[in-house]
Amino acid sequence: MLVPDLPLRTDRLLLRAFIPDDLAVLRDYRGRPEVTRYLYHEPYDEAAARAAVDRMVRRTALREPGDVLNLAIVLPGTGEFVGDVLLTWTSGEHRQGEIGYVGHPDHTGHGYVTEAAREMLRLGFDGLGLHRIVGRLDARNAASARVLERLGMRREAHLRENEFVKSEWTDEVVYALLDREWRAGTAGD
DSSP: OBOOOSSEEOSSOEEEEOOGGGHHHHHHHTTSHHHHTTSSSOOOOHHHHHHHHHHHTTOOOBOSTTOEEEEEEEOTTTOOEEEEEEEEEEETTTTEEEEEEEEOGGGTTSSHHHHHHHHHHHIIIIISOOSEEEEEEETTOHHHHHHHHHTTOEEEEEEEEEEEETTEEEEEEEEEEEHHHHHTTOSOO
16 A cells, blocks of 8 residues: 655656646646647546546545555646656556556656656556556657666567557557566666
């Protein structure tokens, strides 16, 4: 079980629980087609953004397998919203997890998503005691692949046309990192 003391601080970021007031910013950046191109959902309208915020505000702890920790990434000095990050506890028996993230396009290119995702790896390995954490993405999403590579994650699989997403067959790429690799310091800095 992991109930982090929120908000979390990294060198440049604050990772905090979502609040209902995040509705407008979530609708804005997740409402953009260029942001959701490689995600499972279409661009958010008002109703989809409201449902997402309602779900995200409750995702503040990992109490049992299947739970998701979903945090807003903000700049501490200004409170400016730069994206969101998540850690899913996928298996208790096998001590597995998965990270995910979505960056606000107005704040890309500064390493914020990588820094926040590194903190989620730390929580998964050091806080929850996971053995293996994966990152899965649409194979066309080169920017997301670069994030996982900067984190020191290894590309393990390229699955051809394994998912039917948004009316097309898509390839999925899987990256992974083991707890011993994390502890040995082989994860990217």
